[in-house]
Every structure is written in structure tokens, then in C-alpha cells.
Amino acid sequence: MNAWYQQTAPQQDVVLSTRIRLARNVASLPFGSRLSRDQREQLDTQVQQALETIHLGDNSLSFLRLDDMDPVERQALVEQHEISPDFAKNPDGRLLVLSQDGSISIMVNEEDHLRIQVLHSGLALKEAYELCNRLDDVLDSQLGFAFDRKLGYLTACPTNLGTGLRASVMLHLPGLQQQKMISRLADTVGKLGLTIRGTYGEGSGVVGAVYQLSNQITLGITEKDAMENLENVTAQIIQSEEQARKALAQNQTALEDKLWRSYGVLKNARLLSSEECQQTLSWVRMGVAMKLLPPIPYSTLNQLLLTTGSASVCKDEGQLLRPEDRDRVRAGYVRKVLQEN
Amino acid sequence: MNAWYQQTAPQQDVVLSTRIRLARNVASLPFGSRLSRDQREQLDTQVQQALETIHLGDNSLSFLRLDDMDPVERQALVEQHEISPDFAKNPDGRLLVLSQDGSISIMVNEEDHLRIQVLHSGLALKEAYELCNRLDDVLDSQLGFAFDRKLGYLTACPTNLGTGLRASVMLHLPGLQQQKMISRLADTVGKLGLTIRGTYGEGSGVVGAVYQLSNQITLGITEKDAMENLENVTAQIIQSEEQARKALAQNQTALEDKLWRSYGVLKNARLLSSEECQQTLSWVRMGVAMKLLPPIPYSTLNQLLLTTGSASVCKDEGQLLRPEDRDRVRAGYVRKVLQEN
Numbered sequence: 001m002n003a004w005y006q007q008t009a010p011q012q013d014v015v016l017s018t019r020i021r022l023a024r025n026v027a028s029l030p031f032g033s034r035l036s037r038d039q040r041e042q043l044d045t046q047v048q049q050a051l052e053t054i055h056l057g058d059n060s061l062s063f064l065r066l067d068d069m070d071p072v073e074r075q076a077l078v079e080q081h082e083i084s085p086d087f088a089k090n091p092d093g094r095l096l097v098l099s100q101d102g103s104i105s106i107m108v109n110e111e112d113h114l115r116i117q118v119l120h121s122g123l124a125l126k127e128a129y130e131l132c133n134r135l136d137d138v139l140d141s142q143l144g145f146a147f148d149r150k151l152g153y154l155t156a157c158p159t160n161l162g163t164g165l166r167a168s169v170m171l172h173l174p175g176l177q178q179q180k181m182i183s184r185l186a187d188t189v190g191k192l193g194l195t196i197r198g199t200y201g202e203g204s205g206v207v208g209a210v211y212q213l214s215n216q217i218t219l220g221i222t223e224k225d226a227m228e229n230l231e232n233v234t235a236q237i238i239q240s241e242e243q244a245r246k247a248l249a250q251n252q253t254a255l256e257d258k259l260w261r262s263y264g265v266l267k268n269a270r271l272l273s274s275e276e277c278q279q280t281l282s283w284v285r286m287g288v289a290m291k292l293l294p295p296i297p298y299s300t301l302n303q304l305l306l307t308t309g310s311a312s313v314c315k316d317e318g319q320l321l322r323p324e325d326r327d328r329v330r331a332g333y334v335r336k337v338l339q340e341n
Numbered sequence: 342m343n344a345w346y347q348q349t350a351p352q353q354d355v356v357l358s359t360r361i362r363l364a365r366n367v368a369s370l371p372f373g374s375r376l377s378r379d380q381r382e383q384l385d386t387q388v389q390q391a392l393e394t395i396h397l398g399d400n401s402l403s404f405l406r407l408d409d410m411d412p413v414e415r416q417a418l419v420e421q422h423e424i425s426p427d428f429a430k431n432p433d434g435r436l437l438v439l440s441q442d443g444s445i446s447i448m449v450n451e452e453d454h455l456r457i458q459v460l461h462s463g464l465a466l467k468e469a470y471e472l473c474n475r476l477d478d479v480l481d482s483q484l485g486f487a488f489d490r491k492l493g494y495l496t497a498c499p500t501n502l503g504t505g506l507r508a509s510v511m512l513h514l515p516g517l518q519q520q521k522m523i524s525r526l527a528d529t530v531g532k533l534g535l536t537i538r539g540t541y542g543e544g545s546g547v548v549g550a551v552y553q554l555s556n557q558i559t560l561g562i563t564e565k566d567a568m569e570n571l572e573n574v575t576a577q578i579i580q581s582e583e584q585a586r587k588a589l590a591q592n593q594t595a596l597e598d599k600l601w602r603s604y605g606v607l608k609n610a611r612l613l614s615s616e617e618c619q620q621t622l623s624w625v626r627m628g629v630a631m632k633l634l635p636p637i638p639y640s641t642l643n644q645l646l647l648t649t650g651s652a653s654v655c656k657d658e659g660q661l662l663r664p665e666d667r668d669r670v671r672a673g674y675v676r677k678v679l680q681e682n
Contacts, residue, residue: 253612261606261611270597270598
């Protein structure tokens with residue numbers, strides 16, 4: 001079965017992926033840190049039982065105890081956006097429900113009792129929301145989520161109160177980044193109740209021009225309105241990015257040189273750091289989108305972006321390798337994937 | 342007909358080419374700058390007549406008036422080691438005799454009346470000397486060279502007095518350069534009456550680790566001894582270079598990374614400066630020699646080293662292009678040549 005990021009989807013030239021996440025808590029249990037170890041185990045079991053009734057076709061669910069995993073395996077899931085860094089770091093009593101293609105991941109005993117998450121390649125807010133909603137309904141009917149008529153869903157942190165919904169799109173904005181237009185963009189989307197930041201959340205450097213755009217407001221707004229707002233702003237950013245790319249292409253030979261050299265690095269390097277890998281993949285993805293490079297499928301480029309992190313490339317070894325070995329393994333993996341596609 | 346640098350020859354992994362040059366002057370004419378314009382023209386004609394009797398098979402001679410050529414065409418011949426920079430810069434009344442494969446070039450009215458030069462790929466001192474000697478005999482019999490029983494051949498500059506012979510080999514020494522062993526090597530060969538310097542003579546930067554080793558002594562020594570000395574020292578340098586390459590290979594992945602990235606640049610770049618071209622070709626040539634890269638023929642690598650100078654790549658245009666256009670044309674030429682081979 002193909003991974004979720006290998007699906008074809010609209011707007012893949014600019015939108016890497018869509019994520020819907022619902023924060024939910026069981027009404028009958030204490031919230032967050034007030035939950036005892038026994039109660040956490042009990043919640044894990046209840047979630048598993050509740051989900052055994054759902055039918056997802058081939059995309060069956062696995063139930064993974066976090067403390068049974070290697071740290072490197074957990075870190076790989078962080079790199080692939082399946083779980084949060086905090087969830088990986090404190091595995092005790094935590095359960096991950098993961099579908100075979102990785103499109104569904106439910107973190108049990110994260111900050112909230114449940115974080116229900118659906119990932120989709122490209123721009124697919126509606127599809128992702130519908131699946132997330134279905135999982136929410138099944139779980140709610142079995143577990144009974146904490147809900148207040150006036151406030152909406154109750155959450156551990158007040159920033160999630162209301163819809164408990166975080167909808168986000170991962171955008172590839174090398175054009176806007178080159179044109180130094182990201183900070184102005186951040187100001188603009190801020191005024192529209194959205195936030196834009198580098199991959200893996202605030203504070204991280206933005207390598208490879210990958211930005212996450214997400215809704216900020218969960219209180220006093222419907223899910224539908226939040227998602228429509230996000231969708232509209234995304235459409236405008238896509239337009240701006242396409243214009244910025246056209247502007248870059250005015251210096252066509254210099255641009256082609258950069259793109260082909262990046263392609264040459266990925267095809268030939270024997271040592272590839274995570275940062276250089278992300279950076280060259282970024283240029284190659286833009287080159288493919290602009291038809292200035294050979295048509296490498298987006299499924300391949302998505303795979304490389306998501307599975308070349310330091311933990312992901314070391315997963316088979318069961319531990320993080322030394323940096324030079326990691327860079328060698330990464331370079332070999334990238335060449336192999338590009339050769340196959 | 343293939344160019345001289347496309348011949349296969351011994352020791353091509355380290356020795357790019359061999360050059361024999363004889364400085365000769367006609368006894369009946371004033372030397373150097375004391376020659377009138379009319380006498381120079383007359384000498385041009387005499388040389389041409391003298392050489393019309395020689396049989397060189399398919400490798401026929403052309404007689405080229407330097408002032409009939411574009412400056413860029415003359416500069417391209419400098420880059421390809423056919424003529425000296427001074428000969429190119431002051432074309433007035435000068436004649437170039439050039440064989441079809443470029444292996445024979447005779448500069449008429451350079452510093453000396455004649456500079457008879459033979460080029461050969463790889464290490465081929467004997468072959469090159471024999472051909473040079475044959476040309477010398479034919480010209481001497483017709484023109485009568487200035488010769489003193491005690492001093493030997495008389496030359497414009499006393500540094501050439503005696504044999505008038507300059508024998509040199511172009512060496513590719515990336516291993517010794519990386520190990521920072523060149524200056525020690527220069528001291529050693531100096532004590533043996535030889536000199537080693539970067540391509541295009543003294544004072545030029547050494548890009549691509551190409552060094553010229555040549556004899557310094559022309560007085561009180563026979564041609565045979567001078568060449569044996571050069572051959573012996575060359576054999577020792579080849580050994581040292583091979584050891585230095587083995588030492589580099591101890592850090593195999595780092596070395597392979599450097600080599601494959603250079604290969605990737607040559608195959609993919611859309612803009613390639615002369616310096617980067619020489620540098621990456623240097624690594625690729627070493628990689629091919631060490632069997633760490635695909636087996637690109639030495640004839641191809643020699644061609645690229647000798648025909649990617651700024652003037653050579655602009656030759657078809659009849660003038661030097663702007664640097665960015667030159668770099669684009671060079672990159673395209675390199676990709677084309679590598680694709681064909």
C-alpha cells in the first residue's frame with residue numbers, strides 16, 4: 001500500500017500536504033497531567049476497543065505502544081509529521097494509532113486525551129476533514145467527549161478550546177522566500193486569523209522553503225468557516241508563489257544552473273547532510289513544477305522530503321548513526337529512490 | 342583525423358602530455374628584434390618552401406599567417422598549448438605551421454627564428470623527440486641553422502643556448518597537491534636541473550593540479566641525457582602521485598563524494614566558469630584513473646581540459662563573449678562532449 005504522501009492531489013506544485021487535527025478529551029476522565037498512569041492505560045485500551053468497529057478498507061489501523069518503540073523510530077515519526085516532538089520524548093503510557101498508509105494518526109495521552117490527525121498530500125482540506133470527522137464521531141459515541149454548549153469542545157490548553165480544530169497546509173514557497181516576501185506574508189495572514197511558520201513549528205530554521213500555514217482561532221467560529229478561510233488564503237498564496245517563480249525565471253540560465261546543480265547533487269553526492277538534502281530537494285521540486293527539470297513524480301519528491309530526516313534514515317539500524325555515516329546512508333538512499341523513479 | 346590529445350599513450354593516469362620544443366635560428370639572418378619586417382616575411386616563405394618537401398602522411402601541414410587570424414582564435418591556440426602568449430599577442434609578420442592533428446606546431450619569428458614543437462598525449466618523450474628531430478633536420482638542410490662547435494645551437498636568449506631543447510611533461514598531481522607536497526617536490530627537481538610550475542608558465546595560479554615539469558639546462562649536456570633525466574624524474578613523480586592518491590582514498594567516502602559531486606557539476610551545470618571547469622575536470626580525471634568514477638576515456642578528458650578555455654569556447658563566435666554567456670556556452674559544450682562519450 002502506498003503511503004499517504006504518494007497520493008496525487010490538487011495543487012501539488014505548491015502545496016505539499018494538508019493536515020487536520022482535532023483535540024478531544026473524554027468527559028469522564030481528569031484532564032492532562034492529572035490523569036494517573038492506570039487511567040492512561042485504561043484510556044489506551046478504550047480507544048483501541050472503540051476503533052475496532054470502524055471500517056477503513058485496506059487502510060487498517062495499528063495500535064502502537066510508544067514505550068515499545070526505539071527512540072529513533074519515534075523520532076522518525078516526528079520527522080514524518082505523524083506525532084508531536086513532545087509525544088515522542090515522553091512515551092510512558094502513550095498509544096499511537098496509525099493507519100497503514102500513515103494518513104491517520106491518533107495520539108492517545110498527548111496534551112489532550114486524543115489528538116486525531118489526518119494527513120493528505122496536496123491541498124485536500126475537505127477530504128481530510130471528512131475522514132477526521134468520521135473518526136471523531138466513532139470515538140465520541142464510544143468514549144463521550146467533554147463538550148460545553150457555550151464553549152464547545154473542552155481542551156487541556158485554552159488555545160484549542162471550541163472547535164479543537166487545527167487545520168494546516170504545508171506550503172513550498174521557494175519563490176516567495178527568494179523574493180524575501182515571507183515576513184510580509186506572515187503579517188498579512190496574521191490579520192486573517194492564520195499563522196505561517198517553518199516546518200516543525202516555531203523557532204526552527206526554514207530550510208528548503210517549507211512553511212506551515214494554519215488556523216489560529218478555535219473559539220467562536222465554526223469548523224467550516226475556519227477551513228474556508230484557510231482555503232481562500234492558501235489559494236492566494238499559491239498565486240503569489242507562482243508569480244514569484246515567474247520572476248525568478250526571468251534570469252533563466254542562472255535559475256536553471258541552480259536547479260540542475262541541485263539535481264546533480266542529489267544524483268551524485270556520496271555524503272548528504274539533512275540540511276543540504278532538504279535544500280536541494282526544494283530546488284528540484286520547484287524545477288519539476290516549473291518544467292525546467294525532468295518530470296520526477298511528486299510522490300517521489302514527497303517521499304524524499306519526508307523520509308530523509310536523521311532518524312528516518314537510521315530507522316533500520318535501530319539507533320542514530322554517527323553524522324558521517326548518517327550522511328552516507330542518506331546519500332545512498334536518495335540516489336536509490338531517484339534511480340527507481 | 343583525431344587531435345593529438347586523443348591518442349592513447351602510456352601513463353595517461355598522471356601524465357597529460359609530452360612536449361618537445363627546439364629553438365633554432367637561421368645563420369644567414371640577424372637574430373630576433375634586429376630582423377626587418379621584409380626579412381621576417383622572407384623567412385616565413387623559406388620555412389614554408391622547406392617544409393613542402395616533408396611527408397607526414399595524413400597529418401598535413403597548414404601555413405597560417407598570424408595576422409589573418411582573429412585574436413580569439415590566436416588565444417585559443419595559446420590555451421591549447423600550440424603557441425606562446427607572446428606569439429599570439431604580436432602577430433605581425435609571424436607564421437604558424439600547424440599539422441592537422443595539432444601535434445606539430447612551428448612558430449616562425451617568435452623570440453627565435455623558429456620554435457619547432459611536437460606535442461604528444463601521455464608520456465612519450467622519445468616519439469615526440471624523434472618527430473621534432475626529423476623536422477629539425479629537414480629545416481636545417483634547407484635553411485642552415487646557426488651552430489657553434491663549442492656552444493651548440495645559438496639562440497636569442499642564452500638560457501636556450503646549446504641544445505635549444507626544452508622537453509616537458511604536463512603532470513596531473515591532485516594527490517600531491519592535496520597532500521601539500523608540491524613545494525618540496527619543486528625543491529627536489531630543482532636540484533636535478535628540472536623545474537616544475539603551474540600550467541601556462543610561471544606566475545599563473547595552479548587550478549586543477551596541472552603542473553609542467555621541464556628541463557632547465559641546455560648547455561653542456563646532450564639531448565639524450567636531458568631527456569633521460571626528465572624521464573627518470575617523471576617516473577618517480579608518478580610513483581609519488583600514486584601513493585598520494587592512495588592516501589587520499591583512505592577516507593574513501595569523503596573522496597568519492599568529492600569526485601561524484603564534480604562529475605555531477607560537469608553533467609548538470611548550466612553555467613561553468615573556466616576555473617570551476619578545470620577544477621572539477623581535475624577531480625573527475627583522478628576519479629576515472631582510480632576507477633572510482635565511470636570510465637570516461639582520457640581522450641575525452643584531455644579534449645575537455647584543452648578546449649574549454651575562454652577563447653576556445655568562443656572560437657566559433659569570432660570574439661570573446663561576455664563572461665556569463667561564455668560560462669553558459671562552456672557548460673553546454675561540456676555536457677555535450679560528456680554525453681557523446
